[in-house]
Amino acid sequence: MVTFVWAIQILAALFLIILILLHSPKGDGIAGIGGASHLFTSQKSAEKGLNKVTGIVAAIFIICTFLLGYGIVK
Numbered sequence: 119m120v121t122f123v124w125a126i127q128i129l130a131a132l133f134l135i136i137l138i139l140l141h142s143p144k145g146d147g148i149a150g151i152g153g154a155s156h157l158f159t160s161q162k163s164a165e166k167g168l169n170k171v172t173g174i175v176a177a178i179f180i181i182c183t184f185l186l187g188y189g190i191v192k
Contacts, residue, residue, distance in 0.1 A: 123191050127182035130175050137172045141165070 142165065185191045 119191050120186070123182050123185055127179060127186065130179040130182060133175050134172070134179055137168065137175060140168060141172070
């Protein structure tokens with residue numbers, strides 16, 4: 119069982135790296151100084167879906183970390 123949870127954690131970590139790299143950069147640049155950075159921003163549906171999937175994979179990773187860290191899985 120421990121091997122199975124380790125495998126899930128490693129896969130979740132790899133997917134999390136890939137998903138985070140797929141996100142668009144959120145840097146405001148020089149527009150952040152005057153507050154104009156939020157003037158033309160909108161979150162597209164593809165990015166909303168990407169945020170949801172990233173959150174789910176991150177939750178799976180955290181759950182596996184707690185299971186392995188506290189020795190619940192044997």
